[in-house]
Amino acid sequence: MPAFPAAARVALADTQLRHNLAHATRTIRDKRAAVVGEVAQWEALRLAGAAVKESALLDLDRHLEQLEERLTAAGATVHWARDAEEACAVVAAVARAHGVDEVVKVKSMATAEIGLNEALAAEGIAAWETDLAELIVQLGGDLPSHILVPAIHRNRAEIREIFRREMAAAGRPAPDDLTDEPAVLAAAARAHLREKFLRAKVGVSGANFAVAESGTLVVVESEGNGRMCLTLPEVLVSVVGIEKVVPTWEALDPLLRLLPRSSTGERMNPYTSTWSGVTPGDGPQEVHVVLLDAGRTRALADEVGRQALRCIRCSACLNVCPVYERTGGHAYGSVYPGPIGAILNPLMKGVGQAGPEGAQTDSLPYASSLCGACFEVCPVRIDIPSVLVDLRAQVVDAHRGDRGVKGEAVAMRAAAWSFSDARRLAWAERASGVAGRVLTRLGRTTLPGGRRAAGRLPGPGAAWTGARDLPAPPRESFRAWWARTRPTQEDDR
Amino acid sequence: MSAREEVLGRVRAALADVAPQARAAVAPTAPRVPERPHHEVVDLFCERVADYRAVVERCAVDELGDRVAAALAGAARVVVPPGLADVALPPGLTVVVDGEPDVLGAAELDAVDAVVTAARVGIAETGTVVLDHAPDQGRRALTLVPDLHVCVVREEQVVADVPDALPLLDPARPLTWISGPSATSDIELSRVEGVHGPRTLHVLVVADREG
Amino acid sequence: MVTCVNDAMFPETGKAVVRLLERLGVEVDFPAAQTCCAQPMVNTGYLDEAVPVVRTFVEAFDGYDAVVTPSGSCAGSARHQHAIVARRSGDPALAAAVERTAPRTYELSEFLVDVLGVVDVGAYFPHTVTYHPTCHSLRMLGVGDRPRRLLEAVRGLRLVELPGAAECCGFGGTFAVKNSDTSIAMGADKARHVRGTGAEVLVAGDNSCLVHVGGVLSRQQAGVRVVHLAEVLASTEEDAADEPPQTSPATAVGRAPLQGERTP
Numbered sequence: 014m015p016a017f018p019a020a021a022r023v024a025l026a027d028t029q030l031r032h033n034l035a036h037a038t039r040t041i042r043d044k045r046a047a048v049v050g051e052v053a054q055w056e057a058l059r060l061a062g063a064a065v066k067e068s069a070l071l072d073l074d075r076h077l078e079q080l081e082e083r084l085t086a087a088g089a090t091v092h093w094a095r096d097a098e099e100a101c102a103v104v105a106a107v108a109r110a111h112g113v114d115e116v117v118k119v120k121s122m123a124t125a126e127i128g129l130n131e132a133l134a135a136e137g138i139a140a141w142e143t144d145l146a147e148l149i150v151q152l153g154g155d156l157p158s159h160i161l162v163p164a165i166h167r168n169r170a171e172i173r174e175i176f177r178r179e180m181a182a183a184g185r186p187a188p189d190d191l192t193d194e195p196a197v198l199a200a201a202a203r204a205h206l207r208e209k210f211l212r213a214k215v216g217v218s219g220a221n222f223a224v225a226e227s228g229t230l231v232v233v234e235s236e237g238n239g240r241m242c243l244t245l246p247e248v249l250v251s252v253v254g255i256e257k258v259v260p261t262w263e264a265l266d267p268l269l270r271l272l273p274r275s276s277t278g279e280r281m282n283p284y285t286s287t288w289s290g291v292t293p294g295d296g297p298q299e300v301h302v303v304l305l306d307a308g309r310t311r312a313l314a315d316e317v318g319r320q321a322l323r324c325i326r327c328s329a330c331l332n333v334c335p336v337y338e339r340t341g342g343h344a345y346g347s348v349y350p351g352p353i354g355a356i357l358n359p360l361m362k363g364v365g366q367a368g369p370e371g372a373q374t375d376s377l378p379y380a381s382s383l384c385g386a387c388f389e390v391c392p393v394r395i396d397i398p399s400v401l402v403d404l405r406a407q408v409v410d411a412h413r414g415d416r417g418v419k420g421e422a423v424a425m426r427a428a429a430w431s432f433s434d435a436r437r438l439a440w441a442e443r444a445s446g447v448a449g450r451v452l453t454r455l456g457r458t459t460l461p462g463g464r465r466a467a468g469r470l471p472g473p474g475a476a477w478t479g480a481r482d483l484p485a486p487p488r489e490s491f492r493a494w495w496a497r498t499r500p501t502q503e504d505d506r
Numbered sequence: 507m508s509a510r511e512e513v514l515g516r517v518r519a520a521l522a523d524v525a526p527q528a529r530a531a532v533a534p535t536a537p538r539v540p541e542r543p544h545h546e547v548v549d550l551f552c553e554r555v556a557d558y559r560a561v562v563e564r565c566a567v568d569e570l571g572d573r574v575a576a577a578l579a580g581a582a583r584v585v586v587p588p589g590l591a592d593v594a595l596p597p598g599l600t601v602v603v604d605g606e607p608d609v610l611g612a613a614e615l616d617a618v619d620a621v622v623t624a625a626r627v628g629i630a631e632t633g634t635v636v637l638d639h640a641p642d643q644g645r646r647a648l649t650l651v652p653d654l655h656v657c658v659v660r661e662e663q664v665v666a667d668v669p670d671a672l673p674l675l676d677p678a679r680p681l682t683w684i685s686g687p688s689a690t691s692d693i694e695l696s697r698v699e700g701v702h703g704p705r706t707l708h709v710l711v712v713a714d715r716e717g
Numbered sequence: 718m719v720t721c722v723n724d725a726m727f728p729e730t731g732k733a734v735v736r737l738l739e740r741l742g743v744e745v746d747f748p749a750a751q752t753c754c755a756q757p758m759v760n761t762g763y764l765d766e767a768v769p770v771v772r773t774f775v776e777a778f779d780g781y782d783a784v785v786t787p788s789g790s791c792a793g794s795a796r797h798q799h800a801i802v803a804r805r806s807g808d809p810a811l812a813a814a815v816e817r818t819a820p821r822t823y824e825l826s827e828f829l830v831d832v833l834g835v836v837d838v839g840a841y842f843p844h845t846v847t848y849h850p851t852c853h854s855l856r857m858l859g860v861g862d863r864p865r866r867l868l869e870a871v872r873g874l875r876l877v878e879l880p881g882a883a884e885c886c887g888f889g890g891t892f893a894v895k896n897s898d899t900s901i902a903m904g905a906d907k908a909r910h911v912r913g914t915g916a917e918v919l920v921a922g923d924n925s926c927l928v929h930v931g932g933v934l935s936r937q938q939a940g941v942r943v944v945h946l947a948e949v950l951a952s953t954e955e956d957a958a959d960e961p962p963q964t965s966p967a968t969a970v971g972r973a974p975l976q977g978e979r980t981p
Contacts, residue, residue: 033694036694036695037694037695040694040695040696041691041695044695053537053539054537057534057536057537058536058537060534061534061535061536061537062536064531064534068529068531071521071524071528071529072529073517073521074514074517074518074521077513077514077517078514081510087678092509093508093509093510093512093513094509094513095509095512095513099509143702144692145690145692145693145701146692149692162691162692162695164692164693165695168694169693169694172693195693195694195696195698196698196700198693199690199693199698199700199701200700202701203700203701203702206702207616207702210612210702211612211613211616224677227677227678229677235688235689235690235691235701236688236689236690236701236702236703237650237688237701237702237703237704238701238702240646240650240682240702240703241650241702243646244645244646244647244650245612245647245650245651255513255517262672262675262677263669263672263673265672266536266668266669266672267536269668270536270632270667270668273632277691279685280554280557280631280632280633280685281629281632281633281634281683281685282685283558283684283685283686283687283688283689283703284682284683284684284685284688284703285681285682285683286646286680286681286682286683287677287680287681287683288680288681289677289678289679289680292639292679292680294609294645295639295645295646295647295680296645296646296647296680304513306513306516310513310516310517310519310520311520313516313517313520313521314516314519314520314521316523319520
């Protein structure tokens with residue numbers, strides 16, 4: 014995966030993608046704003062949501078032990094996974110133990126993150142995605158580009174083509190009269206997946222929340238595919254990131270109110286399922302829970318970045334992000350794209366690592382104009398801009414010992430040198446005033462209002478002037494004007 | 507070292523900088539909607555459920571039989587949970603009681619047109635019906651596989667908001683929170699009702715006996 | 718604080734602030750020891766490099782009643798980032814100095830509306846204007862509708878709504894060059910919205926955002942001028958009467974040459 018600026022360049026050139034994204038993010042932004050607007054005390058609700066998650070994280074070890082104990086008492090088998098590989102191995106072992114060659118899956122960020130489908134495929138087990146968008150992505154041999162709407166980059170015509178081309182190879186084919194009406198496409202997915210639900214022996218899910226005091230897992234969804242996977246199979250394996258823990262049943266309150274409004278822009282999502290281990294006579298009679306670390310403890314150890322683990326995966330930050338809206342999710346090179354991905358990936362993987370993968374991770378904290386729209390909508394008040402700035406400092410610090418000279422570091426040191434003493438700055442301004450006079454005489458571009466400007470510059474200046482004019486420096490800086498016109502107040506110049 | 511010990515050890519190490527008083531800091535209480543008369547709460551519930559394009563009807567206790575019959579007009583085979591005593595089903599339908607004598611398999615459920623159940627709690631602010639799968643609501647699969655779900659909610663079961671509902675619910679039981687019919691917005695964010703769950707949700711809100 | 722960008726590139730904005738504040742009876746000083754708020758270093762991750770710059774800032778501004786700056790971004794930097802830099806330095810004296818200067822640092826519209834308590838600053842600017850609320854003013858500082866209220870009170874000014882106003886213009890400091898393609902895509906959309914309003918002038922409270930959007934507009938030959946809020950608020954009837962031909966090397970036209978001008 015190339016670093017963000019290069020990947021973004023590719024995405025920006027795709028006009029269909031930009032059109033699809035602009036339409037989709039605008040639609041969902043408006044829906045969210047409407048339902049958030051009707052909650053009188055939204056800010057107080059955000060504070061409560063942030064506090065619930067924060068208190069859970071600050072006592073995470075205790076809550077995890079309690080969760081394990083309650084789950085076990087309720088008949089579930091609890092597994093712990095240090096990393097993706099261990100988590101995938103647990104799921105594969107459960108599937109093998111039941112002799113199945115397929116599992117049905119609820120949409121789950123954790124299983125996407127650990128590459129579960131690929132790991133199961135390597136064992137000869139097909140993992141069927143059952144969320145409509147995940148199905149579109151899976152059939153299209155594509156990657157998800159959004160946390161909530163993984164196929165947000167596809168429009169209806171593209172989806173119809175994917176269904177017509179790919180459904181037959183995976184099971185029940187698309188009907189001959191398939192149109193690109195969303196209702197018709199959804200009906201085709203219903204028919205295609207129903208035979209899989211009815212025969213599946215093993216279901217795989219994640220969880221939105223895990224209640225420590227009751228051993229309850231919570232899955233929030235819309236389509237009912239989640240309910241199918243959670244209740245029809247005989248065996249259920251849930252892969253749960255350790256940061257999903259909330260201390261108490263009542264603590265679900267602010268989160269269940271915050272999540273749907275922030276996520277799909279609804280007052281409540283169509284279906285929320287909760288279950289605590291095994292219920293005799295109802296649903297899977299063999300229940301496994303995999304508690305997953307895979308970098309979460311690394312993020313937890315970061316004093317500033319820790320708050321990112323409050324994330325409830327609503328994707329509100331993606332939908333308001335001006336960078337995401339233009340580049341889409343693939344440019345971030347992770348199942349966690351957008352502003353939250355720009356902090357979560359570096360926090361979980363660690364910055365400053367060698368090689369192209371390290372460079373890709375290090376590029377993510379810079380994939381933001383720090384406009385702050387993400388913080389404004391985050392239901393659990395993750396201060397993403399502050400974490401981005403802190404991670405940038407970590408990236409720079411990690412590379413301070415590198416061999417070779419980096420232009421940016423030189424420029425920053427030079428700027429800091431001249432900004433540390435006003436006399437040095439004044440000298441630099443006089444130099445730029447000379448350059449300004451040259452430009453004013455030779456510049457071919459004139460800004461509205463009459464000021465001369467630089468057109469296309471060579472070298473490093475091209476990054477600016479490729480599509481933007483740059484005003485020529487003035488003959489006289491403010492500082493020089495002040496000194497000339499107010500000599501009495503002049504001090505040491 | 508086991509994965510369990512190692513992960514817990516990493517968690518403790520990661521939190522080494524956190525002062526005990528920071529851990530003890532009390533979470534602010536989530537805000538509540540202003541109290542209002544119960545009849546207004548029920549009105550809001552009906553309005554909000556209808557907003558999801560579910561069918562919502564209010565009726566008196568003695569009208570319930572007729573309303574259920576009307577709601578089931580297009581169905582031939584209906585499944586009911588074993589404990590649904592209050593609701594009389596119309597004649598002329600094939601009524602299957604789940605668990606008498608056997609529970610239905612997934613394929614058998616798929617061959618049923620509709621399901622009639624009670625509910626545990628209604629939440630007005632969000633337009634949500636919560637099932638706790640007691641005998642009058644049946645197993646989770648019952649309200650999932652058939653294409654029509656007729657759900658009977660008594661007015662007294664309706665509460666104002668999520669924080670009012672949680673203490674009434676037992677987390678040890680499986681719960682299903684239902685807000686409108688199955689839906690998706692995965693294609694260009696345009697909402698389509700009916701993917702895998704029931705494509706029609708018909709909620710009958712029954713007036714309190716005394717009122 | 719004039720800010721490094723205004724000092725070196727947009728002195729007319731600094732002069733406008735001086736004229737405006739003095740017109741409102743404020744005693745204005747420009748401590749010559751000032752340089753930059755250190756935001757370029759902090760936002761790019763160079764915290765060690767930011768330490769001496771923040772030190773310069775607090776030394777230059779210690780002892781004043783208020784530090785006023787025509788930049789939401791720089792005010793935000795002082796209020797929200799200087800403490801981070803001070804903590805990095807490990808110097809308690811610097812941290813204490815930051816605690817003194819940070820809360821007294823105001824973006825211009827905050828200072829006018831909240832501290833001076835004025836909305837009508839006696840300005841005259843006979844143009845059709847659209848206003849872009851810059852991200853740091855809007856979200857980091859929360860200046861709200863203060864700039865709009867100030868603009869609405871300007872005589873002769875017709876304010877037209879900018880669609881998608883709250884959306885970032887794509888400048889973002891070093892983002893504009895590190896991720897120049899994305900930055901330009903954002904700037905192009907902002908410029909499209911600006912053109913759609915039919916306004917003659919785009920106004921904002923940060924010249925760094927204006928140099929970006931203005932640069933895109935200029936390359937598109939859109940014929941829309943960009944003018945800093947301070948320059949609009951500083952303009953008076955006399956300036957308009959002396960309006961020079963459109964050749965002066967200023968970001969703002971519509972007023973007389975300013976050198977040495979003092980309006981009580």
